[in-house]
Amino acid sequence: MTKQKSSARFRFSGVMLFLALFFFLVPALQAGDYRLYMLAAGVPCAMLLCCTILARAFSLDRLILALSLFFCSVGIASLAMTAPDTALVQAVSCGIGIIVLIVGAILIRSLSGSLLTAISAAFLGLLLLAAKLIAPTFTLPATQPALTLLLIAFAVLLSREGPISAAGLGIAAAVLLMLRGETADALIWGLTILLLLFAADGRLLVVLPSLAAFALLFYGMYSMQTQTLVYPEALSADTLKAVGVLGADLLPEGLAVPETGSLFSRLLGHYGLVFTGLTVLLYLPLILRGTTVASCARMRFHAILAMGICLLLGLSTLASVLSFFGFLPFTGLEMPLLTTSLPSLCAHLFLAGILCGISGRNDSDLAEDAHLAMLAK
Amino acid sequence: MFSVSPEIYSVLSQASRWIFIFLALMLLFLAFSWHHTDRKERRDRFKNLPGAGTVGELVVLSGSDELPVDTWFPVPREGVLGSLRSCDLVIPCPGVSSHHLDFSWQDGTGLLIRPRVGCEVLIDGVPVTRRGMDMPLVHGSVLQIGSAVLRLQLFAALSHTNRTFIPLQPAVGSFSDPMPQPVPIPVQYPQEPVNAQPVFCPPPYQESVPLQIPVEPPMPVQPVPQPPAPEQLPVQEGSPLAPAAPRRKRADRWKEDWSE
Numbered sequence: 001m002t003k004q005k006s007s008a009r010f011r012f013s014g015v016m017l018f019l020a021l022f023f024f025l026v027p028a029l030q031a032g033d034y035r036l037y038m039l040a041a042g043v044p045c046a047m048l049l050c051c052t053i054l055a056r057a058f059s060l061d062r063l064i065l066a067l068s069l070f071f072c073s074v075g076i077a078s079l080a081m082t083a084p085d086t087a088l089v090q091a092v093s094c095g096i097g098i099i100v101l102i103v104g105a106i107l108i109r110s111l112s113g114s115l116l117t118a119i120s121a122a123f124l125g126l127l128l129l130a131a132k133l134i135a136p137t138f139t140l141p142a143t144q145p146a147l148t149l150l151l152i153a154f155a156v157l158l159s160r161e162g163p164i165s166a167a168g169l170g171i172a173a174a175v176l177l178m179l180r181g182e183t184a185d186a187l188i189w190g191l192t193i194l195l196l197l198f199a200a201d202g203r204l205l206v207v208l209p210s211l212a213a214f215a216l217l218f219y220g221m222y223s224m225q226t227q228t229l230v231y232p233e234a235l236s237a238d239t240l241k242a243v244g245v246l247g248a249d250l251l252p253e254g255l256a257v258p259e260t261g262s263l264f265s266r267l268l269g270h271y272g273l274v275f276t277g278l279t280v281l282l283y284l285p286l287i288l289r290g291t292t293v294a295s296c297a298r299m300r301f302h303a304i305l306a307m308g309i310c311l312l313l314g315l316s317t318l319a320s321v322l323s324f325f326g327f328l329p330f331t332g333l334e335m336p337l338l339t340t341s342l343p344s345l346c347a348h349l350f351l352a353g354i355l356c357g358i359s360g361r362n363d364s365d366l367a368e369d370a371h372l373a374m375l376a377k
Numbered sequence: 378m379f380s381v382s383p384e385i386y387s388v389l390s391q392a393s394r395w396i397f398i399f400l401a402l403m404l405l406f407l408a409f410s411w412h413h414t415d416r417k418e419r420r421d422r423f424k425n426l427p428g429a430g431t432v433g434e435l436v437v438l439s440g441s442d443e444l445p446v447d448t449w450f451p452v453p454r455e456g457v458l459g460s461l462r463s464c465d466l467v468i469p470c471p472g473v474s475s476h477h478l479d480f481s482w483q484d485g486t487g488l489l490i491r492p493r494v495g496c497e498v499l500i501d502g503v504p505v506t507r508r509g510m511d512m513p514l515v516h517g518s519v520l521q522i523g524s525a526v527l528r529l530q531l532f533a534a535l536s537h538t539n540r541t542f543i544p545l546q547p548a549v550g551s552f553s554d555p556m557p558q559p560v561p562i563p564v565q566y567p568q569e570p571v572n573a574q575p576v577f578c579p580p581p582y583q584e585s586v587p588l589q590i591p592v593e594p595p596m597p598v599q600p601v602p603q604p605p606a607p608e609q610l611p612v613q614e615g616s617p618l619a620p621a622a623p624r625r626k627r628a629d630r631w632k633e634d635w636s637e
Contacts, residue, residue, distance in 0.1 A: 008411040015407060019400045026393045032380030063411055070404070159455075162493075203461075203475065246394040271397060278401035285408035292416060298430055300455050366422060369429040372532075 009062060013051050016070050020044045023077035035084040039091060043073050050098060060105055061293065061359035067286045068101065068352040071337035072345075074279055078266040078338075082250070086340070093342045097349035104353025109361050111152075113301030118156035122169055125149035129176040143177070143185055144347035151308045151351075154193060159300035163197055163206040170197075171213055178217065184319055184330035190214045192311040200304055240273070247272035263338040264324060280321060283336075286352075287314045293359045302358045309351045430454065432482045433516070433531035435466065440525050443469040452529070454482040458522070472523020480514075487513030488529060490520070498522050 021044045028036035047069045055062050072094040079087035111117060128146035131138045150173045158166035170193035177186035194214060198207050242248070247270045268276045287310045294306035313336045320333040334341070336348045381389065423429055431451040437444055456465025459476040468477070478492045490505055490513065492498045498505045499521040500512050514520060516531040 008407060008414050012404065012407040012411055015400055015403050019397065019404070022393055022396065026389060029379070029381045029389065030383075030386045032378040034378050037378055063408065063415070067408065201476075246391070246398075272394065274398050275394070275401050278398065278405055281405055282401075282408060285405075285412050289412055292412070292419075296419065298454050366419075366426070366429060369426050370422070373426055373428075 012063075012066060013048075016066060016073075017044045017047060020047055020070075020073045020077075023073060024080055027081045033084055035088055036080055039076065039080060039084075039087060043076060043091065046095070046098075047073065054098075054102065058102055058105055058356075059360035059363065060102075060353075060356040061289070063289050064286060064293075064352055064355050064359065065101075067282060067289075068337060068349060069098075070282065071279075072097065072349075074267060075263045075338045075340075078263050078270055079340075081270050082266075090340060093340075093345055096342065097345045100346045101349040101353035101356065104350040105357035105360065108302070108305075108354045108357035113156045113160055113299065115156075115160065118153045118160070121149045121156070122153035125153060126172065126176065129173065129180065132180055133176070141341050141343050143180075143182055144341075144344040145350075147173075147185065147189060147312065148347045148350055150189075151192075151312065152305060154196070155301055155305035155308055158196065158200050158304050163201045163203075163210075167193070167197060167206065167210045167213075171210075171217070174214065174217060184323070184328070184333050187218065188312065188315045188319055190218070191315055192308055195311055196304060196308050199307060200300070243268055243273060245272050245274050247275070262324075262332075262334050263340060264320065264335050267338070280317065280335075283313070283317045289359075290355050293355055293362065296362045297358055298362070298365050302361065306355055306358050309355055313348070313351065428532065431532075432488065433529055435520070435527040435529055438519070438526040438528055440468075441470040444525060452480075452482075452488065456480060468522060468525050468527075470523050470525040473525060477522055483513070487515040487518075489513045496522075 021040055024036050024040035024043060027033075028040055047066075050069055051062065051066055054060065055065055076087050076090045076094065079090055125146045125148075128142040128149070131140075131142065150169065154166050154169055157169060170189070174186045174190050177183075177189060194207070194210060197210055201207070247268070264276070267279065290306055290310035290313070294303050294310065297303040297306055316333070316336050319328060319330065320335045322328045323330040323333045334344065337345065337352070339345050339348070380386075428451065431453055433452050434449045435452055437446055437448040440446060440448065450466050453465055456479070457476050458464060458466040458468060458478050458480060460467065460469050460473045461475045464476065466480075474493065474496050476493055477496045478490055478498055480491070481489050483489055490498060490500065492505060500514060501519055502521075503512060505512055514529045516529065518529050520527045520529065
């Protein structure tokens with residue numbers, strides 16, 4: 001490890017831990033709430049443990065892990081000021097999510113891109129999506145876990161069986177998402193797999209029919225659901241003025257009420273426009289790192305999967321921000337890793353874990369090559 | 378628990394918000410810096426390991442105007458071979474489809490070849506089907522696709538690790554004379570795996586049996602000067618092996634291959 005590399009890493013980790021500490025310590029000083037003191041002690045310690053011991057033990061990519069942990073801590077901090085109990089629950093959810101992240105990192109190293117993997121992941125993913133249609137009483141928010149499984153199946157099929165079967169699976173998933181009324185997720189999923197098809201195959205013979213099929217599908221469903229698609233109420237100038245650059249302890253009028261509001265709106269209300277904007281910008285290094293991991297991967301399955309994860313996370317972030325400010329006719333979209341839903345949080349952390357695992361595999365491959373070169377000397 | 382007065386807290390709260398913004402800005406800068414540093418370090422490592430990620434090279438024995446004889450391609454562990462520029466191995470020859478075949482390296486077996494639907498491939502003169510996993514490319518195997526004839530040369534170091542390389546017996550009625558089996562002799566490994574000659578080179582390609590499936594008759598093969606097989610090398614104490622034929626630099630070849 002070079003001095004320069006360790007310097008950047010240690011500075012980043014130090015700043016992140018410092019930030020995580022003061023996220024909870026400042027509100028704790030106001031109320032003297034023991035729960036906030038617990039969070040102020042526990043969250044930085046957990047982050048330190050993950051960034052050092054776990055990252056080394058499981059050969060995880062430290063930047064992706066650190067950024068994922070930072071987003072988790074921001075999510076907890078946005079709840080801490082007004083809902084300490086919910087913040088504690090969110091902290092526990094993040095702990096579960098970190099375990100899922102490690103499972104994802106281990107799993108992807110041992111998972112071969114076999115047909116059995118594709119079939120089982122596709123079956124589970126489609127079943128989760130169809131469950132709500134089959135049994136309307138099924139209310140578990142399973143969209144993100146299903147998309148995760150379907151992305152794995154899609155990557156296996158695209159790398160192993162070719163684009164036709166992969167496009168078929170993608171269109172089937174998009175149809176199910178549209179039938180569930182989750183147009184935004186269907187749109188993000190459709191764009192992701194179209195871009196992956198174009199990147200992996202590049203033949204117009206494959207891409208154009210897929211594009212036409214998706215266009216027809218979306219046009220049909222859009223014309224059917226025009227009544228239900230409503231542009232969210234754009235944030236008024238008064239609300240933005242109340243939020244201001246720095247935010248406030250109490251959420252201003254116009255933002256969602258604390259108990260039901262999304263983490264993004266809480267973050268905006270409590271910490272202001274500038275900090276929220278910088279937090280959103282921190283998704284960029286995460287996605288950039290993911291694309292680097294994808295470009296360095298040795299296996300086509302890993303490369304397609306890593307690129308798919310980057311696309312899925314990037315497009316979800318963009319769609320959430322645009323819909324929050326009223327530029328897209330969707331409501332209820334949440335930022336990746338900034339969500340109170342445990343299945344969604346686990347799914348996003350599982351995706352981050354897959355990126356970490358592929359990165360670790362790339363590093364071990366490179367180390368093996370270096371060993372071979374050393375043998376050759 | 379300990380708490381502060383509202384006046385102190387209001388000052389602290391305002392100050393902390395500015396500090397949060399400053400720290401977030403630092404985090405953003407440091408994240409990009411960290412990413413950039415890692416990329417730079419990885420690039421440097423790749424410079425020192427030019428063969429990283431590849432298992433050997435395919436040498437053109439017979440090609441076309443766009444693919445002259447003796448051109449060679451580094452072979453990645455997985456990929457697609459075809460005539461399109463987006464393929465991992467680009468073979469611009471008559472009879473080669475845009476996406477002709479998929480290949481993947483399997484430890485202990487060799488380079489598995491899976492032709493796409495409607496594409497024909499010969500390995501050592503034997504046609505390979507889509508399910509033809511039983512006949513992988515091994516060191517010295519000759520691959521014929523369309524009018525192109527290519528020979529695979531694996532890196533000798535692959536036989537030294539857990540990627541144990543077990544070459545298969547040549548098929549009956551093979552395309553050329555039976556290839557000499559790679560002998561796992563302790564060899565002087567090249568300084569840089571990619572740029573060096575493989576240690577056990579098969580004899581030059583000989584067109585002893587007429588090809589069966591070519592779309593166009595193959596170009597007459599120009600035998601590439603090769604050092605003799607290891608067992609034929611005159612062993613002299615203190616003298617180096619026979620010098621290999623002069624080869625163009627890899628960068629020059631890639632410049633030509635990707636000039637378009």
